[in-house]
Amino acid sequence: MQSDVIVVGSGQAGVPLAERLAEAGRRVKLFEPGQLGGTCINVGCTPTKTMVASARAAHVARGAERLGVRVGTVSVDLSAVVDRKNAIVDQWRAGVERRLEGAGDRLKVVGGKARFVGERLIEAGGQRYGAETVILNVGARPRVPKVSGLDEVEWFDSSSVMDVRELPQHLTIMGGGYIGCEFGQMFRRFGAEVTIMQRGLHLLPGEDLEISKAIEDVFRSEGIKLILGAEVVEVADEGGRVNVRCDSGQRTQGSHLLVAVGRVPNTDDLGCERAGIKLDERGFVQVDDGFRTSAEGVYAVGDCTGGPQYTHNAWDDHRILYDILMERRRGGREGRIVPSTVFTDPQVARAGLTERQAKECGIDYEVASMPFGQVARAVELDEKSGVLKVLIDPATERILGAALVGYEAGELLHTLLMLMHSGASARTLVNAQIVHPTLAEGLQTLIMRLDRFSLT
Numbered sequence: 001m002q003s004d005v006i007v008v009g010s011g012q013a014g015v016p017l018a019e020r021l022a023e024a025g026r027r028v029k030l031f032e033p034g035q036l037g038g039t040c041i042n043v044g045c046t047p048t049k050t051m052v053a054s055a056r057a058a059h060v061a062r063g064a065e066r067l068g069v070r071v072g073t074v075s076v077d078l079s080a081v082v083d084r085k086n087a088i089v090d091q092w093r094a095g096v097e098r099r100l101e102g103a104g105d106r107l108k109v110v111g112g113k114a115r116f117v118g119e120r121l122i123e124a125g126g127q128r129y130g131a132e133t134v135i136l137n138v139g140a141r142p143r144v145p146k147v148s149g150l151d152e153v154e155w156f157d158s159s160s161v162m163d164v165r166e167l168p169q170h171l172t173i174m175g176g177g178y179i180g181c182e183f184g185q186m187f188r189r190f191g192a193e194v195t196i197m198q199r200g201l202h203l204l205p206g207e208d209l210e211i212s213k214a215i216e217d218v219f220r221s222e223g224i225k226l227i228l229g230a231e232v233v234e235v236a237d238e239g240g241r242v243n244v245r246c247d248s249g250q251r252t253q254g255s256h257l258l259v260a261v262g263r264v265p266n267t268d269d270l271g272c273e274r275a276g277i278k279l280d281e282r283g284f285v286q287v288d289d290g291f292r293t294s295a296e297g298v299y300a301v302g303d304c305t306g307g308p309q310y311t312h313n314a315w316d317d318h319r320i321l322y323d324i325l326m327e328r329r330r331g332g333r334e335g336r337i338v339p340s341t342v343f344t345d346p347q348v349a350r351a352g353l354t355e356r357q358a359k360e361c362g363i364d365y366e367v368a369s370m371p372f373g374q375v376a377r378a379v380e381l382d383e384k385s386g387v388l389k390v391l392i393d394p395a396t397e398r399i400l401g402a403a404l405v406g407y408e409a410g411e412l413l414h415t416l417l418m419l420m421h422s423g424a425s426a427r428t429l430v431n432a433q434i435v436h437p438t439l440a441e442g443l444q445t446l447i448m449r450l451d452r453f454s455l456t
Ligand SMILES: Cc1cc2nc3c(=O)[nH]c(=O)nc-3n(C[C@H](O)[C@H](O)[C@H](O)COP(=O)(O)OP(=O)(O)OC[C@H]3O[C@@H](n4cnc5c(N)ncnc54)[C@H](O)[C@@H]3O)c2cc1C
Pocket: 008, 009, 010, 011, 012, 013, 014, 031, 032, 033, 034, 035, 036, 037, 038, 039, 040, 041, 043, 044, 045, 048, 049, 112, 113, 114, 115, 137, 138, 139, 140, 158, 179, 266, 270, 301, 302, 303, 304, 309, 310, 311, 312, 313, 314, 343
């Protein structure tokens, strides 16, 4: 079958694009050398959040006595945790397979790694394929840092660490971004000793200080050792244990090492130079507001474009690009509000500007913050850790940014996100009746901390 559209990669944007374009009558070929569903389903969101849930169950059971409930000794069967994770991943992957099969004859999945051999011409499995439109959705993979000795020791990346069936006695984690934080707390709650070594001065370095500190306090209270402001410069095997040394001279020795220092795009052997597709200095595909690359008829979506690397962002890329290909719009990639949540416990949810960004950009703002423990519902649930913070524009009263650290903050964020999307004044929250007792009441109280919204 000749193709109208080639989609390279079955990630969070590639699958719905392939499916919908086929339904719209285009002849589509989707290339995928790995497992269908890409990072999110196989080695990203789905497996991590499934395992985070197991870790939380252990944590809640250990602390149940505070609520008057006795559960006895808590132990974690890591092999059962991994089996549960695999079963849920299989279930989601089967869903993707069914979706693609359901798209009919116009969509063909080719199980091969694609490489450009010319303009809009790719090669996979020894065969060549061309199409009028090519969409790149090749995603990213864990970055391997240049650290002396790393190629001489065994270490996990974010994928392989989720297949460990025997609990590491002491897991050292290189990297204090969201992936390092989620795994750090997860393995601590499974029962391992955990040390996180972070180059920056704080965990989650993109956040404002009090947000990072809130999560650092929780981690320390759970017995996670943090070595901050310390760049790892050397690792070495010592009698089966992994010695890790930082530029500051600090050292740690764990039984296992997890490297979680960011992700690089899967563009290095894609042959982009043969197709006239420009990459930036870090290898991300350069795209304009309409996901157009420098090559006519070639588009790129998802993590490989270097935008915020989240599943919901890749999915939103698909939504906009579909409309562009259907000639319903020209652009829309830029200027979107991209929310995020770190699935630590408490979660760290964010949308819009941090206070640091507002200051750097000279944007006028008013700010309010309050401890999460002042929300009645949080006290009742015994989930008091965290802090709520919001920035508003004094001229329009619109929300410029919000950072919520608290139990299920990722859910809570969406109340503020919808106000941001609709351009409504934060006053809307003051004037609305909010169910008592809910965590959302805390958002109303937070907004009322601003003088202009205070009832006094
Ligand atoms: C541990 C971890 C946890 C995460 N947790 C979250 C979370 O909680 N929430 C969230 O929003 N995001 C999370 N993410 C990020 C999220 O998984 C990604 O942002 C999302 O999957 C990006 O999707 P994508 O469509 O860009 O590409 P991907 O899902 O990465 O898919 C790209 C696909 O392209 C294929 N491919 C690569 N090269 C070629 C080639 N040459 N030819 C053909 N196919 C190719 C790959 O095999 C892959 O299947 C997490 C990521 C990790 C690693």
